[in-house]
Amino acid sequence: DAKTTQPNSMESNEEEPVHLPCNHSTISGTDYIHWYRQLPSQGPEYVIHGLTSNVNNRMASLAIAEDRKSSTLILHRATLRDAAVYYCILRDPGAGNMLTFGGGTRLMVKP
Amino acid sequence: DSGVTQTPKHLITATGQRVTLRCSPRSGDLSVYWYQQSLDQGLQFLIHYYNGEERAKGNILERFSAQQFPDLHSELNLSSLELGDSALYFCASSVSAPINEQFFGPGTRLTVL
Numbered sequence: 001d002a003k004t005t006q007p008n009s010m011e012s013n014e015e016e017p018v019h020l021p022c023n024h025s026t027i028s029g030t031d032y033i034h035w036y037r038q039l040p041s042q043g044p045e046y047v048i049h050g051l052t053s054n055v056n057n058r059m060a061s062l063a064i065a066e067d068r069k070s071s072t073l074i075l076h077r078a079t080l081r082d083a084a085v086y087y088c089i090l091r092d093p094g095a096g097n098m099l100t101f102g103g104g105t106r107l108m109v110k111p
Numbered sequence: 112d113s114g115v116t117q118t119p120k121h122l123i124t125a126t127g128q129r130v131t132l133r134c135s136p137r138s139g140d141l142s143v144y145w146y147q148q149s150l151d152q153g154l155q156f157l158i159h160y161y162n163g164e165e166r167a168k169g170n171i172l173e174r175f176s177a178q179q180f181p182d183l184h185s186e187l188n189l190s191s192l193e194l195g196d197s198a199l200y201f202c203a204s205s206v207s208a209p210i211n212e213q214f215f216g217p218g219t220r221l222t223v224l
Contacts, residue, residue, distance in 0.1 A: 032210050034212075038154075042215075042217065042218075043113070043115075043201045043203070043215030043216055043217055043218050044154070044201070044203075044213075044215045045113070045215065046212035046213065046214070049210065049212070087154075091210060093210055096159070096166075096167045097142060097144070097159055097166070097167065097205070097213075098144060098156040098159055098167055098169060099144075099146075099154075099156060099203075099213060100156065101146075101153055101154035101155070102153075103153060
């Protein structure tokens, strides 16, 4: 899988938007961009994924750069429950179904 | 609640022993994945089973093995345990399409003393 780069940690205030960046300059044309998060003492949880166009769901939005070399996960109003490690993962449908986790970004939310 | 169950929640054992971790996937999911999370290695993929057949192997040691049974539950067997095998072991399940999301269980925390 192509490599992703994320900041180790970020801090946000409660009820403010959070933009979590991910760089993936070696992304291939068939790689999907996935985001998972891991809350403390829990297993990872799916957040969102996309290929080329921006995506929205009930949890977050995913903004994908036009050249696809970077993406941003947007939490519109951070809550204390959003404090977690966020993983940006590239998945090629033809290269197996496993998830390859990097270090992720630890998001801290201040009340 | 993801719908994936794992037992036991905690396991404490001694070096050299053998343990079995159990996973029940979400109803209808044919794929089961095992992952290991340790402090120094992070989250690592171990093995993938689809409808009873092994589909992919990751960084799984030869001392570790897994299987998926006809009722689709899966077991991860860890033998000749070493201190370094202490970790969280997660099971995940998904429907067959490769890009579909994986649903993770709560994990089994293994401590080898």
